Amino acid sequence: MSLQYTLETQIKAAVKELYDANLENVELQPTRKDFEGDITAVVFPMLRVVKGNPVQIGEAIGKYLMENVSEVERFNVVQGFLNIVLSDSYYLDFFNSIEDFSSFGKVTQGKEALMVEYSSPNTNKPLHLGHVRNVLLGYSVSEIEKAAGKKVYKTQIINDRGIHICKSMLAWERFGNGETPDSTNLKGDKLVGNYYVKFDQEYKKQIAALLEEGKTEEEAKVQAPIIKDAQEMLRKWEAGDEDTVALWNKMNGWVYKGFEETYKSIGVDFDFYYYESDTYLLGKDIIEEGLKKDVFFMKDDGSVWCDLTDDGLDEKLVLRNDGTAVYMTQDLGTAVQRVKDHPDVGGMIYTVGNEQDYHFRVLFLILKKLGYTWAENLYHLSYGMVDLPSGKMKSREGTVVDADDLIDQMTETARKISEELGKIDEFSEEEKEELYKMIGLGALKYYILKVDPKKRILFNPEESVDFQGNTGPFIQYTYARIQSILRKADNAKVSAVEPSTALSASSIEMHPKEKELIKILQQYPETIQLAAENYSPALIANYTYDLVKEFNSFYQNVPILATQNEIEKVFRVKLSGAIAEVIKSAFALLGIQVPERM
Incomplete structure (x- = not known):
């Protein structure tokens, strides 16, 4: 039974x-920092x-709690707020009750599965x-x-098929002179x-x-x-x-190998892969099923649509009049196929990115109309774009920040700042390189993940590697x-003192700072659950x-x-160790490693 319930x-x-009155709800909240109290x-x-x-009501309730709840040590009332101070023994009992802070806050895995899709790149860049x-978002969530x-x-x-893939293929065929990753020493x-960039350059010419020659811009784009x-x-491929x-x-094949190297470098992985070349024909049978259920309707030209106007949206094309699929057809088919492949999946x-917000509203709504129960548990983890001080990135023009180059830059920035601080002279060169990458990646990941996913980010590499403030390296x-x-x-063999003696309320007087740390530790399980409910690293x-502050x-x-x-020394060492375990655990949820020395 939790103290809050009590x-x-x-x-x-x-x-x-x-007062002979029935209270339906009790509003409890953490006590504000500027007042004495815990709850x-x-x-x-x-x-x-x-x-x-x-x-007066607060005073009366406070006295009642003092008499009836052993954990309540004292109280004070400020206007309409009853601030309750909990005993040291309550916090020490909690601390003693946790056998392993490395697994603290984590819940035993249930049977129903959740599928998380992330990355999903095009194979043309x-x-x-x-x-x-x-x-980073997908992996952390x-x-x-x-x-x-x-x-x-x-x-x-x-996304391994389509006109954008053919652009790279055609440019390589025409201008590549047979070069390969091995011959060029390029990923x-x-x-x-x-060659995707090369195609765009030739296209513009x-x-x-x-x-x-007098063509309009629209004519020129089509006739080039x-x-x-x-x-x-593309027609030949199909x-x-x-x-x-x-x-x-x-x-x-060249691209897949390059992607895997980047994923390994970033520190993310996947359990299953789907390929658009396999899935782009999926969904046509679902369209037939939807026509029978009157979820879809056919127009005079033979195209199939879903009327979502009653739901505040518009009519959505789900099959062209020539019988070919659109992205919505494919996404419907892929979602259903995933549940067929993994029957325990209860949500996805x-x-x-947030430019696809409308697409996913439509997709989820159509799946619900088709009667798939798991469609109630679909979520679009919509996120804002990442900008740089230099401006917006454009793939066709070759102005994007390459992920591999970014990792190298972050590692180099970490090297520069670490060397300036001069705290790693006793490290071997190999240890230094490993540390630089750990700090650089930690800085990158933390800088991106500390921001609410829905917000746009202006990414500043130098700022992210600061060893002070709300940064990965600081933690x-x-x-x-x-x-x-x-x-x-x-x-110094501090741990030789018997733990049960060390953490006894009768033998130790807690410092307010110790109490505050344990209060924050208590919040970790709830924070994990809130982050899961809100899909928010x-x-x-x-x-x-x-916690670190x-x-x-x-x-x-x-x-x-x-x-x-x-006894005080042993307690403080054990408390420090618990803090370290929770830092390591929390950072692992963000995909960030922590160094033993720095």
Whole structure:
């Protein structure tokens, strides 16, 4: 039974006994920092059933709690707020009750599964900064959902077909002179991306030439020979032309290998892959089913639509009049196929930028109309774009920030700042390189994940690697500091004192800073559940920062190893160790590693 439940029950009992009134709800909240107290009961809502002065009512309830709840040590009333101070023994009992802080807050996995889709790149270019936010969000949400008790399948659909893929293929065929990733010493996705840019350059030249001949811009875009050739290549691919399919397999193979290297470098993974080349024909049977159920209707030209006007949306095309699929057809088919492949899936999360908000509203609504029960548990993890101080990125023009280059830049920035601080002289070169990458990636991931997914981000690499403030390196440094304390304590054999004696309320007087740390530790399980419910790694990130801020305040104000009281020393070392375990656990949910030394 939780203390919150006990307080709610006893406050209702107090109101019944003191005022002969029935209180339906009790509003409890953390006490504000500028007042003494741990939990505050708000009296004002009680005035609906209890007539009187809120301060006097608060005083009366406070006295009742002192008599009936052993954990309540004292109280104070400020206007209509009853601030309750809990005993040291309550916090020590909680601390003693946690056997392993490394698994604290995590829930045993249930049977029903959740599928999280993220990344889902096109195979005509390398992953860029926009993809980085996508994969970091998708991976972190997957880990948070697992910690909250869900079974999670991590997946992506690779967009490996279409005109954009043919553009890279055609440019390589025409201008590549047979070069390969091996012959150029380039990652395959970078090599293919270069030819996507090359296509755009040639396309623009041909458009300019046609404009000089007197064509309109629209005519020039359609009549440029290179775009016609790309369209013909797509037609050949769809017809199964042997040479075209062989080229497609070869170049996509280069890209897949490049993607895997980037994912490994970023530290994310997937359980299952879907490919648009396999799924683009899915969904046609669903359209037939929907026509029979009157979910869809056919227009005179033979095209099939879904009328969503009664739902505040519009009519949506789901099948062209020539019988070919649109993206919506494919997404309907893929969703249904995923549940067929994994029958335990009870919901899906789609990590896709906010420019697709409308598409997913339509997709989810159509699936519900088709009668799929799991469609009630679909969620679009919509996120804002990532901008740089230099402006917006454009793939066709080759102005995107390549994910691999970004990781290298972050590592280099971490190297520069670490060397300036001069705290790693005793590290080997290999240890230094590993640390630089850990700090650089931690900075990148934390900077992106600490922001609410829906908000747009202006990413500043230098700012993200600051060792002060709300940054990944600041938190990593605090974790390393605690490890140093633990090593010193171990060398001094501090832990030799019997733990049960060390943490007894009768033998230790808690410092307010210790109490505050344990209060924040208590919030970790609830924070995991809230982050899972809201699909928001930002809640975990900012919780960790609050915990670290409080620890550093504790470290500055309370002697840990310098105290002469051995029992006090053991308690503070154990408390520091618990803080470190929760930092490590929380950062793992964000996909961030923490260094033992720094």
